[in-house]
Amino acid sequence: MSIVRGAPVLFLLIAILIASALPAQSPFETIPAALSDTLAFRTPLNDFEAGDLAGKTWGLADLRGRVTVVSIWSTWCLPCRKEAPAIQALSEAARANDKIQVLTFSLDRDPEAVRSYIEERGYTFPVIVDPELAGRLFPAGGIPNSWVIDRQGRRSDAFRAWTFGRIVLEAEKLARRPG
Secondary structure, eight states: OHHHHHHHHHHHHHHHHHHHHSOSSOGGGGOOGGGGGGOOOOEEOOOOEEEOTTSOEEEHHHHTTSEEEEEEEOTTOHHHHHHHHHHHHHHHHHTTOTTEEEEEEEOOSOHHHHHHHHHHHTOOSOEEEOHHHHHHHSOOSSSSEEEEEOTTSEEOOOOSSSOHHHHHHHHHHHHHSOO
């Protein structure tokens, strides 16, 4: 009977020992610096045509020749809202760089609600409001989600475990490579 009564304490001690043996930082913080050399772009992006909120029509041809960071988000998603200022900063920096660009897809259904959200916050990054197209081009569950498209129009896998800053770093490394 005393073993059963002591089981919760024993369990707690084991849990504390295991937790103390784990690294203090997230394993995603320790990704090797050369990881971008291992990024695979095996999946050619399907051709598409869609207009963004500013009226620009986008297609696969607009992505070729530049590294494109794609973010899938929604106005109702709190982590997406937290990531939006970083997307804006990258978008502003990319305007002065002919090797990298930003494109976002909102999963919201109401383009006017997205437009209002964007305008209220002063965001200027391109937004395509088309959940179905986003799902066909970038099939992954959960948001926010980011992808990198290489200069040939091939997409990476989704980056669920990386911070947006890490994704930007990898996209910039890719953009600096010749060809």
